[in-house]
Amino acid sequence: MPIVALYNPVCGDGTAKQVFEDTVLPLLEKGGISVSKVLVTERVEHAGQLLHDHLENLEGEATVILGSGDGTLHEIINYLSTTEFKGSRAKAPPLSLRFALVPCGTANALYASLYPPTDPPVPEYNLQSVKAFINNSQTIPLTISITTISSAPSERKKPQALVSAVVTSLALHASILHDSEVLRAEYPGLERYKVAASKNDTRWYHGHLKLLPTSSSSAQQYNPVTKQFEEHDDSYEDSPVVDLYGPFAYFVSTVNVDRLEPAFRITPLAREHPTEKGSMDVVIVRPFRAPNITMDTEELRKSFKDVVWGALGAAYQNGGHVNLRYQKDGTVGLDGDGKFVVEYVRCGGWEWVPDDVDERAHLLCSDGAIAEIPKGGRAVSTAATPTGNAGFKVFV
Numbered sequence: 001m002p003i004v005a006l007y008n009p010v011c012g013d014g015t016a017k018q019v020f021e022d023t024v025l026p027l028l029e030k031g032g033i034s035v036s037k038v039l040v041t042e043r044v045e046h047a048g049q050l051l052h053d054h055l056e057n058l059e060g061e062a063t064v065i066l067g068s069g070d071g072t073l074h075e076i077i078n079y080l081s082t083t084e085f086k087g088s089r090a091k092a093p094p095l096s097l098r099f100a101l102v103p104c105g106t107a108n109a110l111y112a113s114l115y116p117p118t119d120p121p122v123p124e125y126n127l128q129s130v131k132a133f134i135n136n137s138q139t140i141p142l143t144i145s146i147t148t149i150s151s152a153p154s155e156r157k158k159p160q161a162l163v164s165a166v167v168t169s170l171a172l173h174a175s176i177l178h179d180s181e182v183l184r185a186e187y188p189g190l191e192r193y194k195v196a197a198s199k200n201d202t203r204w205y206h207g208h209l210k211l212l213p214t215s216s217s218s219a220q221q222y223n224p225v226t227k228q229f230e231e232h233d234d235s236y237e238d239s240p241v242v243d244l245y246g247p248f249a250y251f252v253s254t255v256n257v258d259r260l261e262p263a264f265r266i267t268p269l270a271r272e273h274p275t276e277k278g279s280m281d282v283v284i285v286r287p288f289r290a291p292n293i294t295m296d297t298e299e300l301r302k303s304f305k306d307v308v309w310g311a312l313g314a315a316y317q318n319g320g321h322v323n324l325r326y327q328k329d330g331t332v333g334l335d336g337d338g339k340f341v342v343e344y345v346r347c348g349g350w351e352w353v354p355d356d357v358d359e360r361a362h363l364l365c366s367d368g369a370i371a372e373i374p375k376g377g378r379a380v381s382t383a384a385t386p387t388g389n390a391g392f393k394v395f396v
């Protein structure tokens with residue numbers, strides 16, 4: 001059973017090499033684990049190919065000690081999900097890949113969700129998944145969301161498929177990730193997301209969203225009053241699909257995580273109300289739910305900015321955005337009986353058809369990688385949890 005180490009030397013603050021040489025590899029050696037190879041990524045989108053080529057002629061379940069952020073994991077999962085093996089592994093059963101994660105990236109959303117930070121911090125916080133592997137502890141299967149981006153039917157183009165293990169987003173979050181990449185050199189830490197957010201906080205995004213059912217139920221909406229997931233307000237008995245119309249300010253869907261940064265708990269219920277297999281959590285903010293917003297004007301967009309920041313700020317307060325509701329004057333608070341600011345949905349997937357004229361509504365973020373939905377096209381994202389032995393797993 002092959003065991004390899006792989007790290008991205010430039011992710012986060014660029015210390016993965018040092019972390020592996022000083023702590024991870026000595027710890028594995030002390031634990032009696034022999035690593036057959038240490039692979040180091042040399043360029044963007046190298047990780048998947050590097051691992052694929054290494055595993056091609058090795059058989060059996062493989063373990064990767066992965067030093068990276070979420071983006072490198074995303075590259076590996078995408079590459080291995082879409083590329084066939086040619087060597088001796090081609091005839092073997094489907095690959096089962098187990099990860100021991102070492103958080104070396106900027107946000108490390110998956111690691112921080114599996115190991116929420118504590119005060120005081122756990123000693124050797126970053127080595128918990130590696131220790132779980134050494135101790136032959138349990139693995140959990142990773143749910144993936146498979147997003148298909150199609151062109152207008154008249155184009156007759158093959159759809160593009162993207163596989164995410166953390167987040168698939170549209171609207172403000174996709175715009176932030178799009179703009180933050182150019183800020184990486186100037187702001188190597190999390191600050192670049194805040195800078196990019198401030199450039200985008202008055203944009204609204206136009207399109208039509210459908211929420212798709214899981215294998216067992218139509219989209220469920222969280223009710224903060226009963227603290228339960230319930231039938232969606234906009235669902236109809238005769239259809240398992242829920243239609244939502246824009247404009248939209250914020251949209252993220254997540255799998256496997258309750259946070260996108262250690263303190264940014266944007267889908268907190270993924271932890272508090274554990275998800276069923278093949279489902280994702282979706283957080284949406286639509287301006288027209290506010291009592292004082294009835295049309296799309298520059299002035300109202302500017303005023304709505306405070307609502308968006310209020311909701312995102314509350315997500316940093318242990319996921320408090322879920323309980324925020326509109327007051328009569330359109331401000332947000334915890335009291336009253338106004339609509340909830342955030343629509344929190346658990347569903348099997350979604351379909352997004354952006355308005356042709358709204359360029360930014362065509363941006364889609366898949367674990368930090370940005371894709372563009374062509375004019376006249378759409379994106380469909382569905383969650384899948386592997387059953388049986390194949391698929392991707394993480395030591396916890």
Ligand SMILES: Nc1ncnc2c1ncn2[C@@H]1O[C@H](COP(=O)(O)OP(=O)(O)OP(=O)(O)O)[C@@H](O)[C@H]1O
Nearest residue numbers: 011012041042044045069070071072105106107108
């Ligand atoms: N040798 C390299 N030179 C330049 N870029 C690289 C190299 N190796 C990998 N990369 C790229 O580095 C990028 C960042 O990696 P990753 O997403 O893992 O870390 P991060 O962005 O710092 O953290 P996070 O995703 O947790 O916020 C990836 O897009 C990957 O393609």
